[in-house]
Amino acid sequence: MSPVNVVIYGVGEIGGAIAKFLLEKPGVSITGAVDIDKSKVGKDLGEILNIGYKTGIKISSNIDAVLSDAKADIAIHATTSYLRDVYPQICELVKWNLNVISTCEELSYPYISEPELASKLDKLAKKHSVAILGTGINPGFIMDTLVIALTSVCQKIDKINVVRVVDASKRRLSFQRKIGVGLTLKEFERAVTSQNITGHIGLKQSIAMIASALSWNLQEVQVKPIEPVISATPIEFGDYQILRGQVLGIKQQAIGVINGKESIRLEFQAYLGAEEYDAITIHGVPELRQKIQPCIHGDIGTVAIITNFIPKILSAPAGLLTMKDLPLPSAFFGETFRQFKSLKRKR
Ligand SMILES: NC(=O)c1ccc[n+]([C@@H]2O[C@H](COP(=O)([O-])OP(=O)(O)OC[C@H]3O[C@@H](n4cnc5c(N)ncnc54)[C@H](OP(=O)(O)O)[C@@H]3O)[C@@H](O)[C@H]2O)c1
Helix, strand or coil, rough: CCCCCEEEEEECCHHHHHHHHCCCCCCCEEEEEEECCCCCCEEEEHHHHHHHHHHCCEEEECHHHHHHHHHCCEEEEECCCHHHHHHHHHHHHHCCCEEEECCHHHCCCCCCCCCCHHHHHHHHHHHHHEEEEEEECCCCCCCCHHHHHCCCCCCCEEEEEEEEEHHHHHHHHHHHHHCCCCCCCCHHHHHHHHCCCCCCHHHHHHHHHHHHHCCCEEEEEEEECCCEECCCCCCCCCCCCCEECCCEEEEEEEEEEEEEEEEEEEEEEECCCCEEEEEEEEEEEEEEEEEEEECCCCHHHHHHHHHHHHHHHHHHCEEEHHHHCCCCCCCCCCCHHHHHHCCCCCC
């Protein structure tokens, strides 16, 4: 049986880590790679991944050129965070009859911020008989899917609180930049105003996904302003020499209002040196308190969840899907991915 053929769209930190992981998986073959970064285009994927051998796959900036030469079943998409920006990229992939798993945060539950684009994507995916899923560790798992799974043992729920605390020194450079590590307070405030610092994207999507799973009538999501975490003393963290008063990272909160009452509160903190944990509290019957310590590593977890969903997406119904619509998430340690090709929906 032929392998599951994968195209990597966006060979950055996450797309690259997924590609590296997939190159080692039996039954999967990477048949193409796309990126617009001029320093990557034309180079062998192996060179960009720094794995010490050539893969024979040249990075191209043009998906049409890649797919007119190569066969693919699925695209792993990891470029940017807003659906409006990635929408044309996802459409291109679907028009080539590719299933898509994307790390785009807004795609994890697009109905809250981009309902029209979501509906267009759903129609397009159904027309081409493929499935589209936005997922990752957060949004995609910790602050939504895991919470939803825990609610399955509750008879009554009054309020849900989730706190994720991440030590940013253990995360990738693009993540550290996104949270303003090393900036002065003035630079930070300017970057927030100009939206060069967006902080964590996805709190709104996670709240909406939880509310939808519980059939709660979500009236409003209040996303609070991003707060800087400031260093009280000079500290060294790897390559960073942080002065007193400089930014170590951020704190962010979002609140979901149901029947006029705060019913879901998500809090995300990411800063250098933070003591890490993920905590989910469900006030209800029964009362549930779950703590994962240290928190699930975002990059490792994202590579895993994207890869583990390949078999599930190949056999899922066509259309735009979210994590709450899919079978129970799990790791996949089958001998090969090939067996899932036979489960593929008929085109
Ligand atoms: N849901 C989750 O849990 C989760 C987890 C991890 C990451 N993410 C998200 O996934 C995305 C990728 O993360 P990352 O850290 O890998 O980012 P990154 O290192 O910046 O990599 C993105 C790559 O995609 C390229 N790119 C941008 N626009 C493109 C386009 N139109 N066509 C082809 N390639 C394009 C970029 O090139 P240039 O550098 O030239 O722009 C870059 O090489 C981010 O939005 C991140 O926030 C989500």
